[in-house]
Amino acid sequence: MYVFAWVLPGLAFPCAHCIVCMSYEILCYYAITAQLFALQVIRITNISSNATSSLFRVTTRTGEEREYDIIIVAHPFIDGQNMEQFVGFGEDFRSLSRPYHRTLAHIIKGVPNHSHFGYASVSDMPRNIFPIGKNDFYNGLSLLRPVDGSDPSDVYKVFANHKLTEEELSTLFSSREEVHVVDWLAYPEYNTQMVYPSFKIAEKVYYVNPIELAASAMETAAVSGTNVAYLALHEWMGHDHLIDNMFVIEEKHIKIEL
Numbered sequence: 249m250y251v252f253a254w255v256l257p258g259l260a261f262p263c264a265h266c267i268v269c270m271s272y273e274i275l276c277y278y279a280i281t282a283q284l285f286a287l288q289v290i291r292i293t294n295i296s297s298n299a300t301s302s303l304f305r306v307t308t309r310t311g312e313e314r315e316y317d318i319i320i321v322a323h324p325f326i327d328g329q330n331m332e333q334f335v336g337f338g339e340d341f342r343s344l345s346r347p348y349h350r351t352l353a354h355i356i357k358g359v360p361n362h363s364h365f366g367y368a369s370v371s372d373m374p375r376n377i378f379p380i381g382k383n384d385f386y387n388g389l390s391l392l393r394p395v396d397g398s399d400p401s402d403v404y405k406v407f408a409n410h411k412l413t414e415e416e417l418s419t420l421f422s423s424r425e426e427v428h429v430v431d432w433l434a435y436p437e438y439n440t441q442m443v444y445p446s447f448k449i450a451e452k453v454y455y456v457n458p459i460e461l462a463a464s465a466m467e468t469a470a471v472s473g474t475n476v477a478y479l480a481l482h483e484w485m486g487h488d489h490l491i492d493n494m495f496v497i498e499e500k501h502i503k504i505e506l
């Protein structure tokens with residue numbers, strides 16, 4: 249969770265155009281000068297918050313306490329997961345939690361069993377295989393490319409909804425050198441009647457992750473994070489006319505409100 253402190257000077261702006269430029273510059277300034285504390289937040293206390301002023305106390309697992317003007321929650325609220333406590337808000341936001349889908353990523357260094365997939369040799373196999381049978385015990389098998397960009401060799405990723413058994417692994421691989429398993433609550437359980445929480449969950453408290461209920465991806469997370477940062481900034485500055493407005497700063501070729 250990222251917590252930003254915004255202490256903005258009371259500036260007077262001569263025109264709408266300048267307001268946008270200044271807003272962007274202030275956002276950049278605070279992004280550059282922001283400090284990241286890699287600490288687990290266990291409690292957020294609303295000390296005093298209303299439409300015109302706000303103050304929140306953030307408490308971490310190690311017992312540190314800091315005060316902030318704005319809170320941005322940048323992780324999903326997940327059913328059954330321990331989340332930070334919200335004190336003094338009238339509600340603890342548990343209603344925003346959603347069930348998430350469990351996916352286990354198996355990273356395997358080995359040789360796939362090409363005959364199981366119907367190929368004459370490993371080199372004939374495609375890089376990605378996605379089974380669509382009802383009884384398939386895995387969701388996909390992909391040959392991974394090393395992070396240095398070199399050619400893929402013999403490390404594969406297999407996604408499944410459970411930890412693969414020895415028998416299942418032996419079905420997919422004729423030999424294995426290493427197997428690493430990461431257990432994730434990967435994305436929301438999607439259905440046709442999703443209810444989307446707001447990006448603003450209380451006065452001066454924002455939530456980045458409702459976007460995941462529409463599409464769970466790094467790109468959507470980045471767009472949502474940017475928009476929430478602009479929303480918080482515009483509300484803080486009192487620039488209501490800039491909220492939900494597509495606005496292009498032409499000479500800088502910068503589009504805000506994605």
Ligand SMILES: Cc1cc2nc3c(=O)[nH]c(=O)nc-3n(C[C@H](O)[C@H](O)[C@H](O)COP(=O)(O)OP(=O)(O)OC[C@H]3O[C@@H](n4cnc5c(N)ncnc54)[C@H](O)[C@@H]3O)c2cc1C
Pocket residue numbers: 249250287288289290322323324331332351353432433434435456457460464465466467469
């Ligand atoms: C197995 C898997 C495969 C995926 N594949 C893809 C893909 O191929 N392409 C793609 O675009 N997306 C993919 N995604 C989705 C993508 O990873 C997510 O959409 C994205 O990471 C969401 O970003 P986020 O910053 O909103 O949340 P997260 O990445 O979940 O970050 C939230 C952070 O908040 C921290 N946190 C939580 N609670 C607290 C607290 N109380 N105090 C402090 N910190 C806290 C967490 O530790 C975490 O670091 C995949 C996800 C999974 C699990």
